[in-house]
Amino acid sequence: MPTALSELAPLSRYELPPESSVDLDYADLAIIDLSRATTPEGREDLAIQVRDAMIQHGFFYVVNHGYTPSQAQRIFDVADVPFAHVSDDEKKVYAGTMKATGSYQGYKLRQYWHIDAGVHDQLEHYNINRDTSKRQHPEALRPYLGDVTAFAEHNHFNVLHPILRLLARGLELPEDTLVDLHGFSAIGETYAPNESSYPRSLEEEEKTKNVWLKGHTDFGTITILYSQPVGGLQILTPNGVWKWVKYIPNALVINAGDAMEFLSGGYYRATIHRVIQPPEDQQNYTRLGVFYFSMTDDNVKLAPLVESPVLQRIGIVRRFDDKDAPTMETWRKGRTSAYGQSNLTSTGGGVESEVINGVVVKHYT
Numbered sequence: 001m002p003t004a005l006s007e008l009a010p011l012s013r014y015e016l017p018p019e020s021s022v023d024l025d026y027a028d029l030a031i032i033d034l035s036r037a038t039t040p041e042g043r044e045d046l047a048i049q050v051r052d053a054m055i056q057h058g059f060f061y062v063v064n065h066g067y068t069p070s071q072a073q074r075i076f077d078v079a080d081v082p083f084a085h086v087s088d089d090e091k092k093v094y095a096g097t098m099k100a101t102g103s104y105q106g107y108k109l110r111q112y113w114h115i116d117a118g119v120h121d122q123l124e125h126y127n128i129n130r131d132t133s134k135r136q137h138p139e140a141l142r143p144y145l146g147d148v149t150a151f152a153e154h155n156h157f158n159v160l161h162p163i164l165r166l167l168a169r170g171l172e173l174p175e176d177t178l179v180d181l182h183g184f185s186a187i188g189e190t191y192a193p194n195e196s197s198y199p200r201s202l203e204e205e206e207k208t209k210n211v212w213l214k215g216h217t218d219f220g221t222i223t224i225l226y227s228q229p230v231g232g233l234q235i236l237t238p239n240g241v242w243k244w245v246k247y248i249p250n251a252l253v254i255n256a257g258d259a260m261e262f263l264s265g266g267y268y269r270a271t272i273h274r275v276i277q278p279p280e281d282q283q284n285y286t287r288l289g290v291f292y293f294s295m296t297d298d299n300v301k302l303a304p305l306v307e308s309p310v311l312q313r314i315g316i317v318r319r320f321d322d323k324d325a326p327t328m329e330t331w332r333k334g335r336t337s338a339y340g341q342s343n344l345t346s347t348g349g350g351v352e353s354e355v356i357n358g359v360v361v362k363h364y365t
């Protein structure tokens, strides 16, 4: 069960940069008060709110998820360690092997992904499996692995599972249908990763039209992002307009990925989102992201949950025949090893595509 963030090793503070005062075109996302999920009446209301938010935008905020502001602050402090307190040489020792193994653990060093026009990314990630003992970690991070485990447990049991219960209700399925596919100790690759992005040169900004991370869908079921002040994250609205995601202190930004879209027969869509250059008053700050990317257990076949009365009524949008559905393991490995490494085919209108396990995956500029 979740452990408390107490008796922790001291740690230097990461100052969250100030909020932008630029007037940006923000997406109007629902705010879900997760503390209401503890009562049956609360769950009934929230299930409707979450379903509608998923159908309308595919993104929503969660507040009152159980972390105090100081617990959230500590998570940012820990997340900063692999970037600010590890030398470039040591980072290379702990580099991940995404292309070779399809497993997303360790550093994704800067410049690993191709963005556009020969320009590579300036995003540095450090990804940790929820079982922190799967790999060695840089020395500076080792005193804080207990924090990472507590963070993974908090996300898994206090955020992910309650949301999965609401999403199952929205499909009129038994409440634990999706929870049962997301074990904490099952073999699977849920990550509790961190990400940091560094400012880029003017030339690189021009060549990529300010895009830092191309429009994409996440490949797991649910992504939990800790809202942070440096802007840049945008979602693609159904009418083709990119809208910014606003910072809300101690809120979580939740979205569905491919695996959820497959399981829900297209009912909960994997919304396309991207990262662009932050607004002008934040361009000298690095962006520190804290995420919990969740996936089902590796052996789950990502075929639609046809027993859902909702899907039986409204129909299923299929991306493949149910018998050909990839497992979570096949899908995550295929997408992880190809990302930013494969040659994309331009299909016009700023859309590029690739085929992973026989399924077309699109990238948006």
Ligand SMILES: O=C(O)CCC(=O)C(=O)O
Binding pocket: 195, 213, 218, 232, 233, 273, 274, 275, 289
């Ligand atoms: O940095 C962000 O705000 C979002 C990054 C993202 O979409 C991803 O890593 O999948």
Ligand SMILES: [Fe+2]
Binding pocket: 216, 217, 218, 273
């Ligand atoms: Fe993403």
